[in-house]
Amino acid sequence: MPEVRSVSFGAWLTRGSRHESAARSGIAHFVEHMLFKGTARRTAEDIAQEIDSLGGQLDAFTAKECASYYVKVLDDHLPRAVDVLADLLVNPAFDPGDIEREKKVVLEEIKMVEDTPDDLVYELFTQRFWSGHPLGRPILGVPETVNDLDAATLRDYFGRAYTGGNLVIAAAGHVDHAAVRDLVTSAFGDLPSNVEEITNTAPASMPGLLIRDKPLEQCHVCLGVSGYPQSHVDRYICYVLNIVLGGTMSSRLFQNIREKRGLAYAVSSGFVSYRDGGALTIYAGCDADSVVEVVDLIVAELQQLRDAPITSAELVRAKDHLKGSLVLSLESTSSRMSHLARQEMYYGRQFTLDETLQAVEQVTVDDVHRVAKELLVPGTVAATVLGPVDGLALSEQQLALT
Template structure:
C-alpha cells in the first residue's frame, strides 16, 4: 500500500505569468495523464450567461487560429490521444491519457485551444444547437432532471444552483461577445493548473509551456461567490412516466470541514452498497425500489447529503418515510460497530485503489492545490478515516439531519403521488 514512507509529494512549478505546473512522476508508468484545470465553473456565472463555462468547454474543440477542428482531432489521434473535457460547478478540466513520448503533442494542442480559440459564427451557432439538444436530453432523463431540480431548489438564487449546461433560454440568448469576455476574464494563466501524473519529461513540459504562454500575462477577474444558504422546499415535476424519481437532500459539509470523511462514512453506511441501511430496508426487505442510493456533494462554500430513489408514485411517500426513519436512527444511535468498521474500510479502500489511476492522481493533486494549497499524504488520509468514531457520527448527524434543511424534488406522474409529502 502507498504510505508516506514511499510517497513523494508532487512538485509545483510556478511560471512568471502565474500558471502552475503540478508534477507527479510515477516510477514504472508507461503513460501520462495530462490535465489542465481552470478555476472556473457555473459558480462564476450569472443568470444571463448561465451555461457559458460548459459552452466554452465545447466550443474550444471547434478550432483555433492555426488549426481546424479536424486538424485537432487528426493530430491528437495520430499519437493515440483522446482529448476530452468536463465542466462542473467550480472547475473546468481538459484532459487526456497518452503514451509518455507524445505528451508534448497533447500539451501543445490543449494550449493552442485554450489561448487561441477562433469561435467562428457558424461553429458558435452549431454548438448552441448541440447544447440545446443536450439540455433536452437531460430533461428527458428523469434521474438527471430530478437532481438538477434539487440543486436549483435547495440553492435557490445561488450560482451553484444553476444547471451546468445552462437553460434553453440562457443558451439561446448567449452572445459571442459575452463568451469572449468570460474567456478573457477567467481563462488566464494565473487561473490555471497543468497537472501531470505518470511518465514524462518534466523539463520539456516546462520549456514547451513557457514557450507557448510566456506572452500571455493577463490576470483573472474572478469574483467571490455569495454565501451559500439552503432554501428547504418540496418541488414536484409532473411527468408522464412509469416511475417516480425522488431526490432528497439536507445540509452537508464543505471541502474544508474536518468532518468531511465522517460524512463519507455516513454516506457509505446509509446508501453506499448492498449492505447499506437504505438498500436493505427499501429494496431488499420491501421491494419498493430497484435503485436507492445516498450521495454527498462538497464544495468550497458548503455541501449536501442526499438520497436518490426510483419507485412507484403511490409508494413515494412510504420511501421518504423510510429515509427519514433511518436518518433519525443515526441521529439517535449512530452506526453499529460492524457498520462503522465496514464503512471505514470501504472508504479507505476506494480512496487508495483510486491511486492506481493516473487520472485520479492528476485530478486529486490539482484539487488539493486549488482547495488547500497543499497535498494530503496517504498517511494523513488514512489517519483521518481511522479517527472517525461513533460519537463523531452522532454529533455530525445531529447537525445535518435537521428538518429545517430538508428538501425534496420528485419527477413523475403527479396525480398518482400523495397529495402532500411530509419531511418533518
C-alpha cells in the same frame, strides 16, 4: 508512477457555472464546447485527427466551480498532446458560424437532461434547494441565455476567465517533473497572469417539497439536507456517514429499501461539496404507488442515523471501503491527476496518501453521531419527486425529521 507508460495531463480552470451572472447562465459550459471547434492553427477535425493519431483521449467538462481539459497519452507523446491542449486554451477561434451550430448542440444537450429523469430530478432539486443562488442554476444554462451568446460575449468571458492565474496544471503517470514544467512554461507562457476578483456568497438552503408530473415509467425521488463545504474539518466523518447511509450495497438504504422490501432498483446517497456549502442527497427510483413508503423509509433512516450511534461493525466496514476505494482509484493516472488538481484548487497543498488514510482511520462512532445530529435537523429536509405523480399523497410534514 514509473510502473506505467501512460500520462494524464490536465489544465483545470478555477472558474465554473457559479461564477456566471444569471443573464449569462451557461457561458462557461458553452466556451468549453467552443474551444474544441478550432484554433488559429487547427480546425476541429485537425484536433481530433492529431489526438487519434496518438492513440490518446482528449476531453473536457464544466462543473459548478471549475472547468477541466485533459488528455491521456503514452509518455512519448506528451509534448505533442500538451501542444494540442494548450492551443485550445490559448488560441480559440470563436468562429461565428461554429457558434451558431454549437448552440444547436447545446440546446439538444439541455433536452437530453429533460429526457434523463435521474439527472433531471437532481437538477430540479438543486434549483429549488439553492434557489436564487448561482449554485442552484444549471451548468448548461437555459435556452434563452444560450441563444443570446455571440462571439463578442464569448471572447470577453474567455479573456477574463482563461488567465494563467486561474489555471492549475496537473500531471500523473510516467513523467519527469522538470520536463513537464518546461513543457507548460513553453505552451502556456503567453497566457496573461491576471486574476479577476470574484465575490462568492455562501448558499442558503430551502427545505420543502417539489412535485413535478411527467409521464414516466417510474417516479424519481431526491431528498437532501445542507452539508459541509469542501475543506471542512469534519469532511472525512461525512464520507464515513455517507457510506453507512447509502454509499454502498451494504448500506442501510440499499439493504432496507431494495434488498428487504424490493421497492427500488436504484437507491443511494452522496455528498456534494463546494467552497462554501454542500449537501447530503439521497436518490431513489421506484413505482408511483411506492413513493410515499420509500420517502417514509428514507426519513426513518435519517432519524435513526441522528438519534442512535452507528455500530462498530458499520464503522469498520465504512472506513475499510473508503481506504480501499481511494487506494485503488490512485492506480489510475487520470484519477490521480484529478486528485492532485482538486487538492491544489481547494487546499493549496497536496495531502499524502498516508495523511488521508490516517484521517479516515481516526473517525469514531461518536464523530459520526455528532455530525449526524448537526446535519439532520428537524425542518431542514428538501425533497423533489418527478414522474407520474397524479394523486400522490405526500406532504411536507412527512419530511419533518421529528
